[in-house]
Amino acid sequence: MEDHILEMLVHVPFATHKEPQKVAIVSENREKIEREIEKEIFLNLEITFTNDIGGLDSDSFDIAILDTVPTDDKIFPHLNRVLKKDGLVATRGDFQTLKNIAPEFRIAMPYLVHSLEKSSEILILASKQYHPTADIVLQRSDFLDGCNYYNSDTHIASFVMPNYIKKEIAQFVKN
DSSP: HHHHHHHHHHHHHHSSSSSSEEEEEEOOOHHHHHHHHHHHHOEEEEEEEEOGGGGGGGGGGGEEEEEOOOTTTTTTHHHHHEEHHHEEEEOOOOOOHHHHHHGGGEEEEEEEEOHHHHHOOEEEEEEEEETTSSSHHHHHHTOOOSSSSHHHHHHTTTOOHHHHHHHTTTTTOOO
């Protein structure tokens, strides 16, 4: 399940952003994240691993990836600040994370990673410009090799929510 989550945490933002070049990553799973990023053979990426988003320069990253559920909601204004005008962030999360990140971005949407062994995992994509289903770069996502879970169909389907969840999160989701 963990590898499925990392695939979706990495490849959804890369297939959503039109031309990602600079990426900031907060993760304890550096080697696994790097293996996922290596699958993005069509991209020339500059990766920065950090534990201090607040210490990064403003308007300097296309994508931020947080391989953890943020416990301090003060991180969200910093994420907005370090991302370029078309930047986006993918993070592990929950209902509270969605509620806290939504005011900082034009688009904020949860997406689910399903498993037969465990319950679903919630991830969140928040973006200043790109919509994760309307702006998917199919030329990139359709030709991604080596994934066990991610493909362009799971990318789009992961954002589909049942009505009761849609109603519950409607005030926070911006799409």
